[in-house]
Amino acid sequence: MIRAIRLFLFLAVFALVSRKTVAQKALRIKFQDWNEDDNRIEVRSWYAEAETNLGEKWGLDVVGLVDHITGATPIGRPPTNDPDEWLAYLEEERRAGIVTLSRKADDYDFSFEFGLSHEPDYLSRNYAARLARSFASETLTLNAGFSYLDDVVDSNVPGGPGLGNQSKRTPELMVGVHRILGPKATVSLNFTYGQPDGYLSDPYKQISLTEILFPGDPTREREEIFLYPENRPNERHTFAAYLESTRFFEKLNGSLETSYRFFADDTDLTGHTVEVQWFQRLGEKFVLRPIFRFHQQNSPDFYRTKLDNTGIIPVAQPTGAGPHYSADYRLSDLRTLTYGIKFTYFPRQNLSIDLAFDRYNMRGRDGTTSQLMYPDANVLTLGLQWEH
Numbered sequence: 001m002i003r004a005i006r007l008f009l010f011l012a013v014f015a016l017v018s019r020k021t022v023a024q025k026a027l028r029i030k031f032q033d034w035n036e037d038d039n040r041i042e043v044r045s046w047y048a049e050a051e052t053n054l055g056e057k058w059g060l061d062v063v064g065l066v067d068h069i070t071g072a073t074p075i076g077r078p079p080t081n082d083p084d085e086w087l088a089y090l091e092e093e094r095r096a097g098i099v100t101l102s103r104k105a106d107d108y109d110f111s112f113e114f115g116l117s118h119e120p121d122y123l124s125r126n127y128a129a130r131l132a133r134s135f136a137s138e139t140l141t142l143n144a145g146f147s148y149l150d151d152v153v154d155s156n157v158p159g160g161p162g163l164g165n166q167s168k169r170t171p172e173l174m175v176g177v178h179r180i181l182g183p184k185a186t187v188s189l190n191f192t193y194g195q196p197d198g199y200l201s202d203p204y205k206q207i208s209l210t211e212i213l214f215p216g217d218p219t220r221e222r223e224e225i226f227l228y229p230e231n232r233p234n235e236r237h238t239f240a241a242y243l244e245s246t247r248f249f250e251k252l253n254g255s256l257e258t259s260y261r262f263f264a265d266d267t268d269l270t271g272h273t274v275e276v277q278w279f280q281r282l283g284e285k286f287v288l289r290p291i292f293r294f295h296q297q298n299s300p301d302f303y304r305t306k307l308d309n310t311g312i313i314p315v316a317q318p319t320g321a322g323p324h325y326s327a328d329y330r331l332s333d334l335r336t337l338t339y340g341i342k343f344t345y346f347p348r349q350n351l352s353i354d355l356a357f358d359r360y361n362m363r364g365r366d367g368t369t370s371q372l373m374y375p376d377a378n379v380l381t382l383g384l385q386w387e388h
Contacts, residue, residue, distance in 0.1 A: 025052040030383040036375040041071035061100040068093050076206040076327035077227060078305055079372040088204060094119045098126070108133045113147075121154035121203070130174075139180040143190075147172045155203040155317075162229075163317050166199030176242075184248040194238040201232045201318040207327040209307040209314060230328065232302065234320025237266045254280040267300035267324075269331070285346045291358070293338040296365075303331045305368055329373035333366040340379070350388060356381040 027050050034043040044067070051061045072087040079086045096117035103110045108131065115126035130145035149170035155162035176190030206227040214220035244259040256278055263271040275293040282288055302324035307314060312323050340358030347353065358381075362374040 026050070026385065026387040028383065028385045030381065032379065032381045034377055034379050036071065036377040038375075039071065040375045040377075041069065041073055044068045057104050059102045059104070061098075061102070063096075063098040063100075065096040066093065067096075073204075074329055074373050075204065075227070076230065077208045077225070079370045090204075092120055094122075096124075107135075121157070123152045125150045141178040143174075143176050143178070145174040147174075151198075153199050153203065155199065155201075157203045162203055163199075168196065168198040168200060170194055170196040184250070185246065187245045188243070190242045192238075192240040192242075194240075195236070196238065197235040199318075200234055200236065200320065201230050201326075202328060203229065205230045205326060205328045207304065207307055207314070207325055228307070228314035228316070229318050230326040231315060231318040231320070231324055232326055233267065233322075233324050239264050252280070254278060263297075265300070267302060269298065269300040271295065271297035287344040287346075289342040289344070289356075291338070291340050291342065294335070295338075296335040297333065299331055299333045299366065300326075302326055303328075305370075329364070329369055332364055332369045332373075334362060334364050334374065336363075337361045342381075350386060352385045354381075354383045354385075356383075 028048065030045075030047040032043075032045045032047070034041070034045070036042065046066045047064070049061065049063045051059065053059050070091045072083065072089045074086055075088045077086040094117060096115065098113060098115040100111055100113045102112075110132075111130045113126070113128040113130075115124075115128075117124040117126070126147065126149050128145060128147035130143060132141050132143035134141050147170075149168070149172075151168040151170070153166045153168055154164070155166050156164060172192055172194040174190060174192045176188060178186065178188040180186050207230050208225050208227055210223050210225050213222055213224055241262045242259065243261075244257070246255060246257045248255040256276070258277075259273075259275045261271075261273040263269075263273075273293065273295045275291070277289055277291045280288045304310065304325050305327055307325060310325075312325060314325070338358055338360050340356060342354055342356035344352055344354040356379075358379040360375075360377040360379060362376065364371055364374055
C-alpha cells in the first residue's frame with residue numbers, strides 16, 4: 001500500500017512539474033479490487049499514468065502499477081474435501097512500469113515502449129514499437145507494430161527443487177487498419193502473430209498420477225496419488241484477430257461499442273471473445289456504461305485432468321519436449337461471462353471520476369474438469385482522470 005501511494009505521488013509530481021513547460025498533459029489514477037468467491041484469489045491493483053508533451057511533436061507517457069495478490073489457487077490435482085490437498089496459498093506483489101516515447105508528424109505516428117515487471121519469481125522486460133500512417137484525409141489509418149517480451153522465470157517453487165532461472169521469449173507482430181465511416185461510426189481490424197519459446201510451463205501447476213505401491217504384496221499394496229510438474233511445449237505459434245466498431249446514436253445521446261476477438265495456436269487451443277458496451281450520456285456531467293463480455297475456448301491437445309490411464313510417464317522436471325501435459329483448469333474447455341456497470345462523473349470539463357462494478361463467472365464445458373476449479377469474482381474499480 002505504501003509503495004502504491006509513493007508511486008501515485010511520484011507520477012502526480014511529474015505531471016505537475018511538466019505543467020510549467022508544456023501545454024498538454026494528463027494524469028490518471030485507478031484502484032481495482034478483484035475478489036473471488038470462497039476465499040480464493042484477491043488481487044488489489046494500484047495504477048497511475050502521467051502523460052505530457054515534449055514540444056510540438058514528441059510526447060512522453062509513464063505508467064506505474066502495483067499488484068498485491070493473496071489467496072488460494074488450484075495446483076492441478078482434482079479437488080477433494082480437503083482444500084489443502086488441491087489448493088496452494090500464496091501472497092506476493094508485482095511492480096511494473098512502462099515508458100512510452102511517441103512522435104506525431106503530419107501523416108504518421110510513431111512510438112517506442114519499454115516496460116519492466118517484477119515479481120519475486122518472475123522478471124519481464126517488454127520492448128515495443130508501433131508505426132501508424134494516415135490516408136484519405138485521415139479517415140483511414142494503417143498501423144503496424146512489433147513487440148518482444150524477454151522474461152526470466154524462477155522455477156524453484158516452494159515444496160520441491162526446480163530448474164533455477166529459465167528464459168522465456170515472446171516476439172509478436174501486429175498489423176491493422178482503422179477506418180472512420182462517417183461522423184458517427186468507426187471500425188478497426190487488427191491481426192497479431194506470436195511465437196513464444198523457452199520455458200512456457202507454470203512452475204506452480206502440477207498434474208496427478210495414481211500409482212500402485214508394493215504391487216503383489218497383499219499386506220502392503222496400496223494406491224497413492226503423486227504430483228508431477230506440468231510439461232507444456234517449449235514453443236508455440238499463436239494467432240489473434242480483433243474486430244471493433246463504434247456507432248453514435250444521436251437521438252439516444254449514446255454510443256454502442258462492440259468487439260470480437262478470435263485466438264488460436266498450434267496446439268488446437270481456440271478462443272472467442274465478444275464484448276458489448278453502451279455509453280449513455282445523462283446530461284452534461286454523467287455517463288452510464290453497462291458492459292457484457294462472453295468468452296469461450298476449446299482446450300489444447302495436451303490438457304488432461306490427470307495422467308491416469310494415459311500411458312504417459314511424467315518427468316521430474318519439465319523439458320518442453322513431448323509428451324506434453326497440463327492440468328491447469330485455465331486451459332480447459334470453458335466459458336466466462338462478465339457483466340457490469342460503470343458510472344462516470346465530470347465535475348469539471350477536464351476532470352472525471354468513475355466507479356465500476358463487474359461480476360465475473362467461469363464454468364467448465366468438458367464434463368470432466370470439476371466445477372470446483374472455476375472461480376467467480378466481483379471486480380470493483382475506482383478511477384480518476386485529469387487533463388490539461
